[in-house]
Amino acid sequence: MPYRRRSARDRARRELGQNFLVDRGVVRRLVDLLDPVPRPVVxxxxxxxAITRELVGSGRRVTAVELDPHWASSLRATFPEVRVIRCDMLDFRFPAAEHAVIGNLPFGITTSVTRRLLTEKTWSEAVLLVQWDVARKRAEGGNQLNAQWSPWYEFQSCGRIPARSFRPTPAVDGGILKLRRRSRPLVPLDEQRRxxxxxxxxxxxxxxxxxxxxxxxTGYRVRNLPALPRDLSAEGWARLYTGTT
Structure with a gap:
């Protein structure tokens, strides 16, 4: 039976497409943003x-996740030392041991992948190449997703990547988004859902x-708050929660 894409996520990937990096300087920049501690990388x-080659050259132990059967086969042949898993990245089962994450994400599923990552417990940092507007907005905060996760994660924009760095060339620039798990959460993890x-x-x-x-x-009147929810910092949300619950 021929291979068939089977979900809305797969159709989004085909329609909006993953644009491959052709700028080796950008590739090195992504890998250099990882902590120098040589922990395993997904x-x-x-x-x-392109990124796989740089990771292998840095001496890291790599698990490569790729849905397309052609590219998965090519990765296995080119990098025998790499563990290649052919599956949708949204369905991938992350390792139980501590690891880092890196990836050039298809722009159409960036939010879905980010949400999935934030629910995982074992990665320490993630360096993601996403659409520029997404990287900028996530780093600036001011939205519900950031507010809901900022007690446990830090979001940082690490620069804009011109569209000419990809093939095929996308209609918009890319941006580097780095996520880091806080060593000291602002809210206890067992209170996450609440x-x-x-x-x-x-x-x-x-x-x-x-x-x-x-x-x-809440029934509480709290003084000295900013004008709108989007204006609260991560620390401000934690204080507001603690003081009203």
Whole structure:
């Protein structure tokens, strides 16, 4: 039976496409952003192996995840020392041991992959090449996803990557997004679900300004709050949660 793409995620990948890196300087930049501690690395969307080659050259132990059967076969032949897993990156079962993550993500599934990563417990850092606007907005914060996860993760934009660095050339620039797990969480991990429900309630709550929204949601009147939920920092959200629950 011929191989068939089987999901909306696969169709998004085909329509919006993964654009392969052809700029070796960008490849080195991505790998150099990983902590120098040589922990194992999971590469998402390994494709033609540009990042894989740099990872292998740095002496790291690599697991390459690739859906396309042609590229998966090519990776196995080119890098016999690499463990190649042919599957959708959204279905990949991450290792139980500590590891890092790196990947040039298809722009159409960036948010889905990011959400999946944030629910995993064993990676320490992730360096992701995504659409520039996504990298910038995630690093700036001010949205519900960031607020819900910022007690446990730091989001950093590490630069803009011009569209000419990819083939085929996308319509927009790329950007490097680095995620790092906090060594000291701002909210205890066992309160994660309760905290995230609190953030959702505030973001979707009614009121003219954050002070009124918080009062309507919690019954507390909290002074010296910024104007809107998007204006709260990670530390501000943690303090607000702790002080009203």
């Amino acid at each position: 590469e998402l969307g390994a494709g033609s192996g 905290y995230q429900r609190f953030v959702e309630a505030v973001f979707t709550g009614r009121g003219r300004g954050l002070t009124e929204i918080v009062r309507n949601v």
